[in-house]
Amino acid sequence: MVDGTGQHGRQRGEGPRRQGEIFDAALSLLAENGYERLTIEAIAERSTVNKTTIYRWWPSKAALLGAALVGTPALRFDVPDTGSLRGDLEALVDAVLALLTKPPAADVAVAALAAAAHSPELAVHARTFFADRLARENPVFERAATRGELPPDADPTLLMDLLAGAVWVRVVLRQTPIGEDFARRTVSFVLDGVRPR
């Protein structure tokens, strides 16, 4: 709710140094008002960074949001190393679950990802966000392959799409309660398959 009335000048040329505040302003405004009502002007006002400065670094709100998605600490999570593929995947499902359900990060994550669904320009940046995320998760699959838990032709991207997708559908789209053991049951499906009895 900061409004830089007559305080510009101070921030001139400080783009990179005050990047965190610009990202915070962009993401909180996105969560509050949605992508369509988001403007660089409002981001400038809330972050008290001059809008000319913001435009110098990011030519559009989509470009700024894309950078914010990848750069904000709010949407990061530690990559687990539990000693088993099953344990790591359960931890990843819990991390995605926390990201999409625990405010304030959840409001931002859901709003930004949902906005990407209908803005082609933002979608480009959502792709970067996911590629960045998958690159971070890669050690989980490399370690699993080394331990012999994953066949050489397994597709880690599809595996993560299944797990993250189940969380998205359940808590964002379907919005129905999940049990305590959601991560365990979800991971069991993709690792163990369906075994008729």
Place this chain on the structure above:
Amino acid sequence: MVDGTGQHGRQRGEGPRRQGEIFDAALSLLAENGYERLTIEAIAERSTVNKTTIYRWWPSKAALLGAALVGTPALRFDVPDTGSLRGDLEALVDAVLALLTKPPAADVAVAALAAAAHSPELAVHARTFFADRLARENPVFERAATRGELPPDADPTLLMDLLAGAVWVRVVLRQTPIGEDFARRTVSFVLDGVRPR
């Protein structure tokens, strides 16, 4: 919100009869302009149904969209009966894929579901949409249980969340190309699991 501009009369009681045109107008405007800019006024204008009439049937744009999501033929797909659980699930994945990628239905489906992610009121209706969808898919799982392809404690809801979620993440959020055999590979993950070699 209601402000009857004295034009009711002509459409009195025609709500159900012209429902299809109201739904079409609501969904096409949603796809074009997004949820935030959608108004009952614009829906009235495009469908040429008086807005007082629309308000009489649905008290808000969220209520109208919820009814449109469940009621529109554009978002329906036939429930497959291929003779095997694997075949039925692959057909369902292909149907979800078509729903989320083939215009004009895809624009509507993606816009409506994405909007549900950040409108609590619309989310209520999105839940109805998914419950309705799952009820339609139920015969697939009943037949599979009868054929012995599904253990009694299998969770069809979670299975569909995984499959539909993988499609959503891949084509809506991540927006990366999918191969010809996406349905086969995705279904294989949840039915066969990961078999180390």
